[in-house]
Amino acid sequence: MSKYPLETIRHSAAHIMAAAVKQLYSDVKFDIGPSTADGFYYDFDMDHRLTDSDLKDIEKAMKKLMGRKLPFEMTEMSRDEAEKMLAADNQGYKLERLADIPEGDKITFYTCGDFTDLCRGPHVENSGEIGAVKLMSVAGAYFRGDEKNPMLQRIYGTAFDSKEELNAYLQRIEEAKKRDHRKLGTELDLFSFSDNVGPGLVMWHPKGAFIRNEIETFWRAEHYKHGYELLYTPHIGRSQLWETSGHLDFYADGMYSPMDIDGGNYYAKPMNCPFHIEVYNSRLRSYRELPARWAELGTVYRYEKSGVLHGLPRVRGFTQDDAHIICTPDQIEEEIAEVLRFSLMIWKAFGFDEIKVYLATKPEKSVGDPKDWDTALVSLEKAVKMAGLECEVDEGGGAFYGPKIDLKIKDAIGREWQTSTIQFDFNLPERFDMTYIGEDGKPHRPFMVHRALFGSLERFFGILTEHYAGAFPVWLAPVQAKILPITERQLEYAKEVQKEMQAAGLRVKVDTKSSSVGAKIKEARNERIQYMLIMGDKEMEEKTVSARSRREDQLGDMTVADVIAKIKDDIEAKR
RNA sequence: GCCCACGUAGCUCAGUUGGUAGAGCGCAUCCUUGGUAAGGAUGAGGUCACCGGUUCAAAUCCGGUCGUGGGCUCCA
Numbered sequence: 275m276s277k278y279p280l281e282t283i284r285h286s287a288a289h290i291m292a293a294a295v296k297q298l299y300s301d302v303k304f305d306i307g308p309s310t311a312d313g314f315y316y317d318f319d320m321d322h323r324l325t326d327s328d329l330k331d332i333e334k335a336m337k338k339l340m341g342r343k344l345p346f347e348m349t350e351m352s353r354d355e356a357e358k359m360l361a362a363d364n365q366g367y368k369l370e371r372l373a374d375i376p377e378g379d380k381i382t383f384y385t386c387g388d389f390t391d392l393c394r395g396p397h398v399e400n401s402g403e404i405g406a407v408k409l410m411s412v413a414g415a416y417f418r419g420d421e422k423n424p425m426l427q428r429i430y431g432t433a434f435d436s437k438e439e440l441n442a443y444l445q446r447i448e449e450a451k452k453r454d455h456r457k458l459g460t461e462l463d464l465f466s467f468s469d470n471v472g473p474g475l476v477m478w479h480p481k482g483a484f485i486r487n488e489i490e491t492f493w494r495a496e497h498y499k500h501g502y503e504l505l506y507t508p509h510i511g512r513s514q515l516w517e518t519s520g521h522l523d524f525y526a527d528g529m530y531s532p533m534d535i536d537g538g539n540y541y542a543k544p545m546n547c548p549f550h551i552e553v554y555n556s557r558l559r560s561y562r563e564l565p566a567r568w569a570e571l572g573t574v575y576r577y578e579k580s581g582v583l584h585g586l587p588r589v590r591g592f593t594q595d596d597a598h599i600i601c602t603p604d605q606i607e608e609e610i611a612e613v614l615r616f617s618l619m620i621w622k623a624f625g626f627d628e629i630k631v632y633l634a635t636k637p638e639k640s641v642g643d644p645k646d647w648d649t650a651l652v653s654l655e656k657a658v659k660m661a662g663l664e665c666e667v668d669e670g671g672g673a674f675y676g677p678k679i680d681l682k683i684k685d686a687i688g689r690e691w692q693t694s695t696i697q698f699d700f701n702l703p704e705r706f707d708m709t710y711i712g713e714d715g716k717p718h719r720p721f722m723v724h725r726a727l728f729g730s731l732e733r734f735f736g737i738l739t740e741h742y743a744g745a746f747p748v749w750l751a752p753v754q755a756k757i758l759p760i761t762e763r764q765l766e767y768a769k770e771v772q773k774e775m776q777a778a779g780l781r782v783k784v785d786t787k788s789s790s791v792g793a794k795i796k797e798a799r800n801e802r803i804q805y806m807l808i809m810g811d812k813e814m815e816e817k818t819v820s821a822r823s824r825r826e827d828q829l830g831d832m833t834v835a836d837v838i839a840k841i842k843d844d845i846e847a848k849r
Numbered sequence: 850g851c852c853c854a855c856g857u858a859g860c861u862c863a864g865u866u867g868g869u870a871g872a873g874c875g876c877a878u879c880c881u882u883g884g885u886a887a888g889g890a891u892g893a894g895g896u897c898a899c900c901g902g903u904u905c906a907a908a909u910c911c912g913g914u915c916g917u918g919g920g921c922u923c924c925a
Binding site: 315324325326410411412413414415416420421425426427428430456460461467520521523527528576578579580581582583584673674675701758760762763788791792793795796797798799800806810811812822 | 884886
């Protein structure tokens with residue numbers, strides 16, 4: 275173990291990287307080089323355009339500097355001195371950073387070798403104490419993260435106490451790559467994109483579609499069980515709908531261009547809410563019929579900027595597992611608590627047990643009565659407690675139209691994903707003039723909550739694929755068992771067994787190829803099939819199969835009835 | 850949208866300084882009829898993303914377009 279925190283090592287590594295870059299490219303202008311969760315980066319501006327191959331040279335130069343065990347030396351300066359020094363070196367970005375330092379704060383520089391940097395520290399004592407570094411990638415990054423500012427060149431790297439820890443980190447990255455849903459999507463023939471269709475538009479292949487359908491079937495059944503009703507609404511709607519909802523004012527950039535139909539503009543829906551509200555407003559509502567819990571697997575289209583598209587998580591057409599709860603103010607607490615309990619149950623069914631809850635409160639710009647915001651916030655807090663959960667508060671992180679709860683789940687390799695969201699909406703009920711007739715015979719404004727558990731089915735499917743590393747549990751798997759006859763003599767028996775299992779409701783395939791058992795097993799494993807049933811003359815004679823499973827390997831000889839029971843147990847256990 | 854890189858067979862990739870395309874896997878056919886993570890042989894598959902330019906000649910060099918990847922920004 276090093277005597278320094280990882281951040282110190284990484285931040286020092288960023289300095290060494292900057293020093294190396296300065297050696298190689300003398301005209302470089304520096305911005306900043308902080309440590310991050312996974313490593314560090316430094317932002318540069320210079321004429322030379324960095325490429326991946328430059329990283330090797332920079333890394334080599336860094337290692338030389340590290341080998342020289344150069345001390346990090348701190349000097350304190352007055353603001354004037356600092357300004358003069360930076361101006362003399364033409365370091366404009368640094369001058370702006372200097373101006374950010376509040377009056378009265380110490381201004382310190384750290385020097386290591388030939389490189390001096392405005393920095394508050396701390397650092398390791400000398401460059402030899404940076405254990406192991408690796409430069410990862412070059413990227414563009416706007417100065418101060420603002421797209422109106424010039425784009426700087428950023429180098430990402432990482433550093434650890436030791437070579438071993440660095441290697442372990444690189445291995446984790448490899449593991450994540452193996453699980454990448456885009457890779458598995460092609461390998462397992464689950465889904466694809468096509469240039470002819472357009473970026474960010476997913477085609478679900480038979481196996482992917484099968485799994486999605488299982489998910490949807492489960493989702494629908496559970497929603498009916500939990501008191502929801504399901505809706506179907508159109509994919510497009512007139513401009514007046516989006517004018518009323520405010521989307522054309524606030525969100526037009528995110529919408530597909532309209533199509534002209536009979537002289538009117540129709541837009542592909544970026545959200546389902548206005549349609550659900552139209553259902554609500556289709557007739558007069560009484561407090562007696564609230565809460566209304568309306569859910570829909572609604573496919574929406576959003577014009578995402580080309581640069582943000584990414585596999586299944588970020589696409590242009592996706593299906594939200596959307597629901598709107600419309601209720602009276604005194605029903606809201608129990609409704610939210612129920613949504614939380616419901617989502618925990620759903621997540622558990624897919625093998626996610628670690629859930630974090632984030633509560634986002636009123637931002638600076640907001641609509642709606644502040645009193646309603648307070649009521650909503652209190653209900654959210656209470657609901658979290660009622661569901662037996664803890665939450666972190668994200669002050670001011672809510673949407674302009676209401677506070678919200680977000681859930682983060684942790685997957686099989688410890689990565690967190692933001693998924694479920696429960697959002698109050700004080701905006702749309704107002705805009706659409708939603709009302710219900712209360713006990714007093716007068717119209718009242720209902721509370722409305724949007725909620726999505728998976729968020730989008732596409733994204734969820736991507737997360738799930740990586741969570742299971744492509745080995746979907748039997749209840750979701752398109753093929754639950756594969757029969758591998760050793761020779762063609764057992765083919766007929768194999769088909770009998772297949773029929774018997776299919777009659778029991780299982781999804782079974784027979785490998786009819788003339789390859790060796792070893793090859794058949796290997797192929798079935800590559801397909802992530804959970805159960806393999808091998809049969810030769812012996813099994814055929816004894817009316818058994820030699821079973822193996824992905825998880826337990828050899829299961830031994832079993833009767834077909836036993837295999838069916840075993841798989842059915844497995845299906846039940848996963849629920 | 851912006852910065853950088855990339856785009857060659859269904860997949861993973863090779864293709865030297867420009868001389869018109871290759872491997873492995875997969876697929877098909879045939880042989881093999883086998884006992885728990887690859888049996889063998891043969892064969893089919895490519896407008897080298899697309900459009901234009903330079904050149905006697907372009908997968909290769911140049912420009913543009915589209916797409917993909919990493920990142921930034923965005924995600925009312």
